[in-house]
Amino acid sequence: MAGTIRIGTAGWSLAPGEQHRFPAGASHLQRYAQVFEACEINSSFHRPHRAATWARWAAEVPDGFAFSAKLPREITHERRLVDCEAPLRSFLDAAGALGDRLRALLVQLPPSLAFDAPTADAFFAALHGLHPAPAVLEPRHASWFTPAVDAWLAQRRIARVLADPVRHAPGRWPGGWPQCVYLRLHGWPRVYTSPYPEATLLALAQRLRLAADEGRDAWCIFDNTARGAATGDALRLRELLAQT
Numbered sequence: 001m002a003g004t005i006r007i008g009t010a011g012w013s014l015a016p017g018e019q020h021r022f023p024a025g026a027s028h029l030q031r032y033a034q035v036f037e038a039c040e041i042n043s044s045f046h047r048p049h050r051a052a053t054w055a056r057w058a059a060e061v062p063d064g065f066a067f068s069a070k071l072p073r074e075i076t077h078e079r080r081l082v083d084c085e086a087p088l089r090s091f092l093d094a095a096g097a098l099g100d101r102l103r104a105l106l107v108q109l110p111p112s113l114a115f116d117a118p119t120a121d122a123f124f125a126a127l128h129g130l131h132p133a134p135a136v137l138e139p140r141h142a143s144w145f146t147p148a149v150d151a152w153l154a155q156r157r158i159a160r161v162l163a164d165p166v167r168h169a170p171g172r173w174p175g176g177w178p179q180c181v182y183l184r185l186h187g188w189p190r191v192y193t194s195p196y197p198e199a200t201l202l203a204l205a206q207r208l209r210l211a212a213d214e215g216r217d218a219w220c221i222f223d224n225t226a227r228g229a230a231t232g233d234a235l236r237l238r239e240l241l242a243q244t
Helices: 016-021 028-033 051-059 073-078 085-101 117-130 147-155 198-213 229-243
Strands: 005-010 038-041 066-070 102-108 135-138 158-160 162-164 180-185 217-222
Touching: 005 198, 005 229, 016 229, 028 038, 038 217, 051 085, 066 085, 066 217, 073 085, 085 102, 085 117, 102 180, 117 135, 135 180, 147 158, 158 180, 180 198, 198 217, 198 229, 217 229
Parallel strands: 005 038, 005 217, 038 066, 066 102, 102 135, 135 158, 162 180, 180 217
Antiparallel strands: none
């Protein structure tokens, strides 16, 4: 059985030069969701949103649309995964208003946070106990990029994100739980700004198609949003996927 491919951007801002490629709608999110299959909500990392806000977003997208939501900074960067059940519960009580449109929980770790099995085990057990959406983990310390940790993640159904630019050589392809493939593309050579060249987008299309053919659920999120490159890159990737 073929898997799914979800293409989108971090947030749903529409680059001015690309807005003509989106249908009319009452909001940018409504227009965005008529073209793309997914969106990563990054603003939840910086500030909380009311349940009513999450519910409004869910109501503005069609059936089958998927959101991923980034866990708050308080959990990942301030508490560093320790004693997090209360803020986790608060976050998920609100984000849960997305209903079945919440399809992934993004856990981005600070570069200084090394792998510690007891800490990680307790944290992800709590996360899985509070919400059924898959956890997608973006670690940045080298200790997370080993075969042993990859096996540890896979056993717990935690997908390791491929984040570009790649910090550590083993991160050139996703790891952990193989059923979910999650790519976060921040732009290169200028992070958050540069568009990706055609050759890179073609290689991405081929990788994503292979993952789907293997029955995996694949996400590709462009975060090179500073000058609007993400929109064009995501649109071009969809075109290339249609040709593969």
